[in-house]
Amino acid sequence: MPAEYTISELQNWSSQIEALIRDVGLECYEQQFEICSYEDMLCYEAYVGMPSHYPHWSFGKMYERQKTYYSYNLTGLPYEMVINSDPCLAYLMQDNTLLLQILTIAHVYGHNDFFKNNRLFKQNTRAELTVEMFKSHASRVRDYIADPSIGPRKVERILDAAHALRFQVRRQGEGKLPNRSELAQETLEEIPERLKCDLLSYLSERGKLAYWEKDLINIVREETFYFLPQLETKIMNEGWASYWHYTLLNQLELPQGLHFEFLQRHNLVVRPHEGQINPYFIGFKMFEYLDKTSGREKIFEIRAQERDQSFLRRYxxxxxxxxxxxxxxxxxxxxxxxxxxxxxxxxxxxxxxxxxxxxxxMVPEIDAQGVENGTLNLEHLYDDRELEINYAKETIKYISDLWGGKVDLKTKLNNKDKIIRCTEDKIVSVWDA
Structure with missing residues (x-):
């Protein structure tokens, strides 16, 4: 713990922020904070913030990459990390200054309110079950790894494929599950509407897979639905949290030295980035403008109803x-x-x-169209943006792995209809459609 402040001082500032939160009308889950070292923060970052997650080489790769970058001062670590759970969990870096802890606590409460009230999080996640869901998934994956008839290599093969396809799921969240009579009417050749826009679910149901392989795919798919609202609201979520840390800290009676550092830190967070979009910058400026022009009630309504795409188009x-x-x-x-x-x-x-x-x-949409002579036919829903061909060639191999046979993907390249074909032997070629 840095010598400049004590836990009791931090608790005092947190209590003042909580009182302001009630006054301004933010509605949050119970909030829990943990102060951690930079080594712990590296681990949490690699495992997407979860206190428990299933093992996979990609998490270790992320850890080593971030550790190396941090060691050579090529990147920093997040001031905080917050989880969409009930109670809401947040990690604060031990090396943060007192002001930075105060700012990040206020920032966390902004995220907390967003998690609890935005409709995407309400529809697609159950915050009270988050931690237990990830623990259950970790336990099941470890059981498969420990099973002598399965083992780590087979588990890794399925997880690699599922990770490559993790965003090829229903984009509006989980759909209604079919009843037995509806399932009985479905044929293997024709693809029902419920699966056309959910390639990962289709492969889990119809691919030549063992029960444990299907379970691994469904684990990845279930966790994807947990993360989708965060992906779909990055600008709004960070903008909302930044707007509220700025508003709340301006209402605190900060000593002059802390207030000066607050302005410096805030400007660093919401500054524009050269050559790329800073979601904190865009979101903060938009919510600040909307509060001034449309009022506090309107921004609470926007926070509850929109996602980044509609937020940008409308406002x-x-x-x-x-x-x-x-x-x-x-x-x-x-x-x-x-x-x-x-x-x-x-x-x-x-x-x-x-x-x-x-x-x-940012993610191409790939729909299953049907099965012909054992070949799975897919179509890229072309929107004037071509697939990155080398990435597409590698990804279709994973689809073939889960399908257990030949796969044809229809797309457009150079404004011409093309078929990207993968054989059972993972030989990929491109044909005129």
Missing amino acids: LNRELCEEMCLFNYKVRGVDIVVSEVSDEDGWKAIRNDLANSVGLG
Whole structure:
């Protein structure tokens, strides 16, 4: 613990923040904090914040990568990490200054309120079961690894494939499960509507897999639904938390030295990033603007109802685009060319492109279309953005692994209809459709 403050001082500031939270109308789960070392924070970051998670080499890779970057001062660690659970769990870095702890506590309460009240989190997650769900998954995976008839290599093979396809799930959350009569009417050749937009579920149900392999896929799929709301609301969630840490700390009676550090830290968090979008910056500026122009009641309504894509389309206007100096650019050879600027003609194109690139908009949508002579036919729902061909070739091998046979994926390359084909022997080729 740094010598500059004690636990009792931190608890005192936390109590003051909690009183302000009640006054401004934030509605949160019970909040629990844990102060941890940078080594612990590296572990939590690698395991996506969970106190328990199943073993997989990718988590170890992430840990070693972040540890190396941190050791050479190539990257920092998050000031905090907060979990969508009830009670809400948050980790604070032991090396944070007193002011940084105060700021991150207020920031955490913003996330907590967002988790509890945004409709995506309400529909797709059960916060009270979060920790137990991850513990149960970890236990089942370890049991399969320890089973002499299965072992770590077979488990790893399925998890690798499921991780590669983890976002090929129903984009609006879990659908209604079919009853027995509906299942009886489904044929192996025709793909029911409930599975057309859920490739991972289709492969789990129809692939040539053992029970434990299907269970592993369903574990990855269930955890994906837990993380989807976070992916779909990154700008809103971080903007909401940043807006409230800024608002709450301005209401605290901070000593002059702490207030000066607060302004410095806040500006570092919400500053624009060169060459990329900072979600803290975009979200904070939008909620700050909306509170001033539409009022406190409106921003609470927006927090409850929207996701990043709709948030940007409805509320990112020309005035905000100009204030944030947003622009579009294209790479042509070794040159970077600005294609749109935030003026009367260009701001809408900038808004639309940004809205299309957030959340699952970054992930190509692949739908199962049917089975013909044992070949699984898939279609890329083309939206003028081509698949990255090398990535697609590697990913289709994982689909073939789970399907247990040949796979054809229809897409467009250079404005021409193409078929990316994977044989049972994992030989991939590209054909004219």
